[in-house]
Amino acid sequence: MSKEFVDVLVIGAGPSGCVSSSYLKKNNVNVKVVEKTKFPRLVVGESLIPRVMDHFDEAGLFPALDKMGFEKKLGARFLRGDEVCIFDFSDKFGEGWDWTWQVPRADFDNTLAQEVINKGIDLEFETEVIDIQFNGTDSITTVKSKDGETKEIHSRFVIDSSGYGRVLPRLLDLEKPSKLSPHSAIFSHVEDVNREEGEEGTLISFDIIETEVWLWVIPFSNGNTSVGIVGPTDYIDQLSENGDAAEALRKAISLSDYYVKRFGNVDFLFEPRHLKDYSCSVKQLFGDGYALTGNASEFLDPVFSSGMAFATESGMLAAKLALRQLNGEKIDWQKDYTDYILYGVDVFTTYVKEWYTGNLQELFFHRPENEDVKRKICAVLAGYVWNKDNPFVKKHDTVIKNLANLIKLEKQQEQS
Numbered sequence: 001m002s003k004e005f006v007d008v009l010v011i012g013a014g015p016s017g018c019v020s021s022s023y024l025k026k027n028n029v030n031v032k033v034v035e036k037t038k039f040p041r042l043v044v045g046e047s048l049i050p051r052v053m054d055h056f057d058e059a060g061l062f063p064a065l066d067k068m069g070f071e072k073k074l075g076a077r078f079l080r081g082d083e084v085c086i087f088d089f090s091d092k093f094g095e096g097w098d099w100t101w102q103v104p105r106a107d108f109d110n111t112l113a114q115e116v117i118n119k120g121i122d123l124e125f126e127t128e129v130i131d132i133q134f135n136g137t138d139s140i141t142t143v144k145s146k147d148g149e150t151k152e153i154h155s156r157f158v159i160d161s162s163g164y165g166r167v168l169p170r171l172l173d174l175e176k177p178s179k180l181s182p183h184s185a186i187f188s189h190v191e192d193v194n195r196e197e198g199e200e201g202t203l204i205s206f207d208i209i210e211t212e213v214w215l216w217v218i219p220f221s222n223g224n225t226s227v228g229i230v231g232p233t234d235y236i237d238q239l240s241e242n243g244d245a246a247e248a249l250r251k252a253i254s255l256s257d258y259y260v261k262r263f264g265n266v267d268f269l270f271e272p273r274h275l276k277d278y279s280c281s282v283k284q285l286f287g288d289g290y291a292l293t294g295n296a297s298e299f300l301d302p303v304f305s306s307g308m309a310f311a312t313e314s315g316m317l318a319a320k321l322a323l324r325q326l327n328g329e330k331i332d333w334q335k336d337y338t339d340y341i342l343y344g345v346d347v348f349t350t351y352v353k354e355w356y357t358g359n360l361q362e363l364f365f366h367r368p369e370n371e372d373v374k375r376k377i378c379a380v381l382a383g384y385v386w387n388k389d390n391p392f393v394k395k396h397d398t399v400i401k402n403l404a405n406l407i408k409l410e411k412q413q414e415q416s
């Protein structure tokens with residue numbers, strides 16, 4: 001079997017792996033990326049949040065992405081019947097980017113991967129990790145190419161950015177059930193022939209069908225739009241009698257008074273994908289000689305589009321810490337990696353849970369709006385979930401519940 005020797009091996013060329021490998025290359029580390037598929041490939045996760053821009057910028061990937069003309073995302077709109085709540089990222093608490101993009105991931109991820117190659121990084125497509133053996137922090141990874149040939153890659157550190165492939169969680173028995181209740185989604189893309197002119201046509205929107213069920217509408221600059229339904233797994237399963245994903249998505253669209261005219265009669269550009277029980281977790285985020293990043297570690301829920309931001313946040317941090325370790329520093333991975341990442345995960349977990357209890361929806365649609373509360377929540381939705389100056393970050397576990405209870409009390413008093 002042939003052998004290769006690198007300092008860092010990155011598994012997966014999604015956003016997380018591209019950010020990690022670019023940062024390492026920028027710092028003169030001998031890094032290699034192996035990717036199971038051939039790009040462009042379809043993946044879900046099309047609505048970004050501003051925090052990702054910090055990482056693409058720092059990794060030197062921003063200029064290539066910016067040239068692509070992806071649709072700019074300046075905020076997000078939530079709809080519930082006749083009620084509307086619009087967040088504008090330029091009107092948020094604290095520092096941070098005011099905008100990001102909404103993107104067809106096949107094109108976006110392909111741009112990232114090509115830029116990684118342009119930077120001189122050795123990225124091998126159609127190369128799947130099938131085994132890994134650790135000896136202290138050193139490891140030997142066995143990969144298989146599309147024609148079935150295997151080879152060994154010896155490395156001093158492995159960053160597992162394999163997303164839903166979850167390579168190390170599977171091989172090292174690190175899988176752990178998510179604390180969130182099981183939810184599923186079905187989505188596809190449509191040619192958006194009924195798209196309105198102006199902002200209405202391009203605004204990213206989440207239409208609440210029932211408290212726990214919502215439809216996403218993510219328009220792209222190429223004229224297509226992603227449409228998806230999310231809800232408890234039982235609910236999504238029952239949308240079609242025979243498990244037909246296209247029938248289920250059609251039915252979901254018909255439940256949206258706001259969007260049925262726009263999407264009710266258009267064809268899906270690919271057979272809708274059914275993503276069942278998508279939340280996942282792991283027992284640990286690191287071990288001797290490796291770190292798990294992005295969806296290879298924890299995935300919560302799509303409702304606040306936090307997936308890619310965690311993927312790039314963890315990809316960047318794992319790369320920085322790995323670099324310092326390779327340079328001989330002793331790294332406290334528990335404190336500097338796990339505790340840091342899990343703080344942000346905890347904040348978003350609260351927001352996801354409070355979305356599905358309906359408490360956060362109470363806050364979003366309460367009128368008159370409290371501008372101060374809205375700006376602080378907006379900073380969280382932009383992904384700035386490590387800014388403890390923001391009470392909606394620091395006191396996340398109580399503040400939403402308490403405010404929602406006050407609103408409910410106020411409503412009860414009005415009614416009596």
Ligand code: FAD
Nearest residue numbers: 012014015016036045047129162163165294295302307308
């Ligand atoms: P990925 O983008 O999944 O990339 C991992 C790569 O690793 C893949 O290219 C894969 O082929 C490769 N790989 C897998 N196995 C192997 C192997 N054995 N060897 C080599 N390579 C391998 N996030 C958002 O930010 N916004 C959203 O709107 C959003 N919506 C979502 C909706 C749903 C229903 C779901 C389930 C998720 C959503 N997400 C969203 C989450 C988003 O998809 C992920 O968080 C994001 O893609 C993670 O990026 P990543 O780089 O970790 O992994």
